[in-house]
Amino acid sequence: NAGVTQTPKFQVLKTGQSMTLQCAQDMNHEYMSWYRQDPGMGLRLIHYSVGAGITDQGEVPNGYNVSRSTTEDFPLRLLSAAPSQTSVYFCASSWDFNSPLHFGNGTRLTVT
Amino acid sequence: GQQLNQSPQSMFIQEGEDVSMNCTSSSIFNTWLWYKQDPGEGPVLLIALYKAGELTSNGRLTAQFGITRKDSFLNISASIPSDVGIYFCAGQLVQGAQKLVFGQGTRLTINP
Numbered sequence: 647n648a649g650v651t652q653t654p655k656f657q658v659l660k661t662g663q664s665m666t667l668q669c670a671q672d673m674n675h676e677y678m679s680w681y682r683q684d685p686g687m688g689l690r691l692i693h694y695s696v697g698a699g700i701t702d703q704g705e706v707p708n709g710y711n712v713s714r715s716t717t718e719d720f721p722l723r724l725l726s727a728a729p730s731q732t733s734v735y736f737c738a739s740s741w742d743f744n745s746p747l748h749f750g751n752g753t754r755l756t757v758t
Numbered sequence: 759g760q761q762l763n764q765s766p767q768s769m770f771i772q773e774g775e776d777v778s779m780n781c782t783s784s785s786i787f788n789t790w791l792w793y794k795q796d797p798g799e800g801p802v803l804l805i806a807l808y809k810a811g812e813l814t815s816n817g818r819l820t821a822q823f824g825i826t827r828k829d830s831f832l833n834i835s836a837s838i839p840s841d842v843g844i845y846f847c848a849g850q851l852v853q854g855a856q857k858l859v860f861g862q863g864t865r866l867t868i869n870p
Binding site for chain 1: 762764767789791793798799800801802803806846848850857858860861862863
């Protein structure tokens with residue numbers, strides 16, 4: 647049982663480049679979300695989805711896009727990377743929005 | 759955005775000592791969760807609290823959901839080296855969809 651799988655684990659981008667952070671879960675969870683973790687700031691919600699085809703913005707959505715075409719996958723897209731997006735990104739899932747989250751192991755992104 | 763004030767930010771203790779940390783907010787929460795994060799990994803759920811006044815234990819860990827629904831604490835008894843890590847509180851707000859708000863984290867260091 648893999649749980650929540652994130653790829654890649656590490657990524658370095660130049661300012662202006664685009665990329666997609668992948669997230670997949672094999673627990674048939676309806677709810678999925680993306681957080682970023684910065685020193686001293688805890689985890690901040692970027693985007694979330696309550697089911698396939700449904701997404702919504704979290705606390706810090708600017709500069710990021712998401713889509714949810716299947717229950718299993720919830721990719722996070724950076725359209726034009728900026729140094730302020732240097733962070734560790736975590737994907738999480740749960741049965742529904744009332745259930746505790748299960749986290750992936752994170753993607754460490756550096757934008758130069 | 760909503761904030762959770764988690765304290766202390768860091769703790770340096772001797773093995774065998776008890777640990778206490780807490781989170782407070784000006785907002786009311788439906789749920790309080792406590793997570794632990796090891797280096798290079800995602801947060802892992804320790805304890806979930808769903809009712810005001812609820813006191814829940816998980817081995818050496820004990821957490822309580824404050825009566826006012828605006829605070830929670832986590833205690834760790836007889837600390838051991840594997841307790842080292844960052845502990846996060848998280849709360850689900852009463853209003854709105856899934857808006858899990860995280861504290862800034864407490865970094866626990868144990869001297870053997």
